[in-house]
Amino acid sequence: MTSSQPDSLRALVSVMDRLRSPGGCPWDAQQTHESLVPYALEEAHELAEAIETGDRSGLREELGDLLLQVVFHARIATEHPSDPFDVDDVADDLVAKLVRRHPHVFEDPGPAEAAGDVHVQWDRLKNAEKQRGSALDGVPLALGALARAQKIAGRAGRAGLATQVPTGDGLGERLLALVLEADAAGVDAEGALRRTAAAWEQGLRADEAAAGS
Numbered sequence: 001m002t003s004s005q006p007d008s009l010r011a012l013v014s015v016m017d018r019l020r021s022p023g024g025c026p027w028d029a030q031q032t033h034e035s036l037v038p039y040a041l042e043e044a045h046e047l048a049e050a051i052e053t054g055d056r057s058g059l060r061e062e063l064g065d066l067l068l069q070v071v072f073h074a075r076i077a078t079e080h081p082s083d084p085f086d087v088d089d090v091a092d093d094l095v096a097k098l099v100r101r102h103p104h105v106f107e108d109p110g111p112a113e114a115a116g117d118v119h120v121q122w123d124r125l126k127n128a129e130k131q132r133g134s135a136l137d138g139v140p141l142a143l144g145a146l147a148r149a150q151k152i153a154g155r156a157g158r159a160g161l162a163t164q165v166p167t168g169d170g171l172g173e174r175l176l177a178l179v180l181e182a183d184a185a186g187v188d189a190e191g192a193l194r195r196t197a198a199a200w201e202q203g204l205r206a207d208e209a210a211a212g213s
Contacts, residue, residue, distance in 0.1 A: 013087055016071045033076055040069045052195055135159035147190040149176055153183040 019028040043065045050058035074087035099106045132138060135158070139151045156163050165177045182189035 016075045149179045150189050
């Protein structure tokens with residue numbers, strides 16, 4: 001780790017500004033928030049893969065690629081005609097949110113709280129800030145089905161809602177039951193299936209190679 005982190009981040013912002021400005025990169029200049037969505041999703045998945053495979057150098061690289069998405073979007077946001085903001089505004093908002101949602105640390109430090117209690121408090125503060133009428137509001141529709149079901153299960157459990165599986169023995173009900181089982185055990189259902197599918201794929205490829213040799 002170097003001691004030039006602030007300077008490095010400022011250099012990144014400067015490079016992004018140069019790429020986006022007249023005389024910079026034509027491709028970067030054409031991008032919009034909407035056009036960059038697939039890249040943000042792809043980078044998030046590549047980061048997850050690096051973590052799950054223990055790829056340390058890949059982890060460092062993918063964190064950089066995800067950081068690029070943040071800086072890129074923030075640079076585009078500076079050009080908005082009526083509601084501009086920049087990466088410093090994004091960081092300022094994040095700092096304020098982290099402090100606001102950790103009152104047990106920044107306001108009245110007391111005995112250490114259990115992680116589960118902190119998560120419940122986070123949900124409560126977040127719902128109040130966003131004036132949500134339901135503990136289940138705000139779960140992205142774009143999440144994968146397993147991840148979204150588990151997110152709903154976690155929110156419901158922390159809100160004290162019963163999380164029974166809908167009656168029926170269809171495939172959907174059985175899958176949901178497995179998601180609830182994973183949530184109760186503290187297991188990431190999406191990650192577990194992704195890792196198992198990767199191992200399965202590796203075995204299939206080995207069989208394929210052996211059959212072709």
